[in-house]
Amino acid sequence: MGMSRDVLERQLSSAKELRDQAGKQLSEQGKTDKEYRKDPKWRQINSTCRRLTRRLARVGDKEQHRVGASADD
Numbered sequence: 001m002g003m004s005r006d007v008l009e010r011q012l013s014s015a016k017e018l019r020d021q022a023g024k025q026l027s028e029q030g031k032t033d034k035e036y037r038k039d040p041k042w043r044q045i046n047s048t049c050r051r052l053t054r055r056l057a058r059v060g061d062k063e064q065h066r067v068g069a070s071a072d073d
Contacts, residue, residue: 005059012052019045 022042026035036042 003055003059005056005063008052008056008059012049012056015045015048015052019049 019042022039022045023033023036026039026042031039036046
């Protein structure tokens, strides 16, 4: 499931905005940062952020590999 860096960066920024909004709502309810982990909505958004971050790192690794392979030619 390959995607371009631009698409992943856009999705990651959108997911981070959603996570920040969910965190703001939880803090308005009087929840602490540690209590965010117990909220299912926040956990799902946070896992999406982590997944996109890992995929973005993998895209970077592949780009470096391509640069290295083309430099060897």
